Amino acid sequence: VNSLSTDIGARLDALRAYLVQHQLDALIIPRADEYLGEYVPEHNERLRWATGFAGSAGMAVILPDTAAIFVDGRYTQQVREQVPPEHFEYLHLIEQPPIDWLAGRLAMGQRIGADARTFTASWWRRAEQQLRNSGLQLIALETNPVDSNWDNRPLPTPTVASLHPERYTGRSAAAKRADIAESLTSRGVDAALVFAADSVAWLLNIRGQDVPHLPVVLGFAVIHADQRVALFTDPAKIPADFAEHCGGRVTVQAEHEADAYFATLADLTVLVDPDTSNAWSVRRLEQAGARCIDGSDPCLLPKACKNAVEIAGIRDAHIRDAVAEVRFLHWLDTEVAAGRLHNEGILSDQLEQFRAMSPLFCDTSFDTISASGPNAAMAHYRHSDTDPAPVLADTVYLFDSGAQYPDGTTDITRTVAIGTPTAEQQRMFTLVLKGHIALDQARFPAGTTGNQLDPFARQFLWQQGFDYDHGTGHGVGCYLSVHEGPQRIGKVASPALLPGMVVSNEPGYYKPNAYGIRCENLVLVVECEPNAEADKPLLGFDALTLVPFDTRLIDWALMTREDAQWLNRYHERVRNTLSPLLEGDVLSWLEAATEAQPIPA
Numbered sequence: 001v002n003s004l005s006t007d008i009g010a011r012l013d014a015l016r017a018y019l020v021q022h023q024l025d026a027l028i029i030p031r032a033d034e035y036l037g038e039y040v041p042e043h044n045e046r047l048r049w050a051t052g053f054a055g056s057a058g059m060a061v062i063l064p065d066t067a068a069i070f071v072d073g074r075y076t077q078q079v080r081e082q083v084p085p086e087h088f089e090y091l092h093l094i095e096q097p098p099i100d101w102l103a104g105r106l107a108m109g110q111r112i113g114a115d116a117r118t119f120t121a122s123w124w125r126r127a128e129q130q131l132r133n134s135g136l137q138l139i140a141l142e143t144n145p146v147d148s149n150w151d152n153r154p155l156p157t158p159t160v161a162s163l164h165p166e167r168y169t170g171r172s173a174a175a176k177r178a179d180i181a182e183s184l185t186s187r188g189v190d191a192a193l194v195f196a197a198d199s200v201a202w203l204l205n206i207r208g209q210d211v212p213h214l215p216v217v218l219g220f221a222v223i224h225a226d227q228r229v230a231l232f233t234d235p236a237k238i239p240a241d242f243a244e245h246c247g248g249r250v251t252v253q254a255e256h257e258a259d260a261y262f263a264t265l266a267d268l269t270v271l272v273d274p275d276t277s278n279a280w281s282v283r284r285l286e287q288a289g290a291r292c293i294d295g296s297d298p299c300l301l302p303k304a305c306k307n308a309v310e311i312a313g314i315r316d317a318h319i320r321d322a323v324a325e326v327r328f329l330h331w332l333d334t335e336v337a338a339g340r341l342h343n344e345g346i347l348s349d350q351l352e353q354f355r356a357m358s359p360l361f362c363d364t365s366f367d368t369i370s371a372s373g374p375n376a377a378m379a380h381y382r383h384s385d386t387d388p389a390p391v392l393a394d395t396v397y398l399f400d401s402g403a404q405y406p407d408g409t410t411d412i413t414r415t416v417a418i419g420t421p422t423a424e425q426q427r428m429f430t431l432v433l434k435g436h437i438a439l440d441q442a443r444f445p446a447g448t449t450g451n452q453l454d455p456f457a458r459q460f461l462w463q464q465g466f467d468y469d470h471g472t473g474h475g476v477g478c479y480l481s482v483h484e485g486p487q488r489i490g491k492v493a494s495p496a497l498l499p500g501m502v503v504s505n506e507p508g509y510y511k512p513n514a515y516g517i518r519c520e521n522l523v524l525v526v527e528c529e530p531n532a533e534a535d536k537p538l539l540g541f542d543a544l545t546l547v548p549f550d551t552r553l554i555d556w557a558l559m560t561r562e563d564a565q566w567l568n569r570y571h572e573r574v575r576n577t578l579s580p581l582l583e584g585d586v587l588s589w590l591e592a593a594t595e596a597q598p599i600p601a
Ligand SMILES: [Mn+2]
Pocket: 411, 412, 474, 504, 506, 520
């Protein structure tokens, strides 16, 4: 029994004492914190404190005499390495959901405690109903059981937010408040809870450094139909000229003051998005006498449909990012040719250094995936979770990375040959690339949804009996979240794609224990010139990412004339755009990498 096991044991004792004190029969501790974002700041890593588990999703359930940790398929190995088996049973989050497991173990009338701040309102409603059906009670705790027992808990770092200028946003915070207020009036509500931190950042044109990769200020807001906004965050993070920046009518209060503020909303009709708001705020609003109406976050669509200024910035950001990617690809080829294969960590660091050469580079937009050979077969592999593996010869290397710039967010995956890849790898790469090309070239009438377009990218894999177990595309924000909704392309239902939306085009193929392939560009939804008789506006995609695909991985027997023509046109555009920004060996590399390929007969 090591010291981690001793620590976890002592923490479990403290949590079990909390159970007794509060007459509870079980406690649920999720990985999410009160902001429900993709990234959790150090001081809110409660699941890690309680269990040792450091993955990005999971949940622990603690009973007086037993405890279990639930993780999804990405983390079945990691949970065994990090969580002591003498304290926790390992269970599958999807196949054996915690609520089902609890319902099967507890007796009628027993009470399950959880901090309603750390769950979405929709999760809470479903869990409450399901537990009630089994005669069990879900109790919203007044205090967080981890916080009250966490010795030496890290302090939040109150970095001052930056006021994001209109030259990047294209629209002032005052104008956005007016737009959203008008949409509230037309929906017949008095106010809306804007809970998602990226929506708050978009609405008020502010950016922060509270969590890695996602430049938001942690907090939430209420916007009224008369354009007033109340922002709840640590006031120490808000610069003095914030009110002026917003055009007035915006107040800033500490988060603990939200409860008193909600009480002033009694009798008002308040729009809440149960999928992004925490259960605590929705319950408090209801208890205060507000009439809560379910609906999607009013900032979601206007944030997703980028304006002309944002689009221009996003294009610039992608050119800057492509310069870094091309410098990296040239460096990688040179190193491999000299017999220096390095390891996945060194490659990832080198790529980041090329990005950081730009004075506008703010951060990576997520943890880089740098994966050689069999590691690339794990779609969410992180070389930093263990010792980075050496890059292997005569296989493919996959890297998925992106950056945050003040004018845009990038996300790109390229798969490249290291030495001589196998004929099978070339075949599979080509099927993936053909899917990427087919989706890029798709034309569709307004109203077409992401799930309807998803098979465009899968068709060539499907025809041979292959597929990939992830979505084809996710929405991307503008100097905001690299995973933005509501736009997406995947098998599950999603809303219609609208002009100005940015979405990824990233089909892949993964052969377990062998290799992985993914071809990812970000694309912009654009209006195309329709034929004269078209019934509806015609939409399509325009690639934002401008980095060559590795032609050494193409099986030309599988490429049609149209595929080859697309590739040549794309490479010509990459060359014309980037050539003026590069010189010497890197420029020569780019010219060779984008050379026109013979068109198949
Ligand atoms: Mn992506």
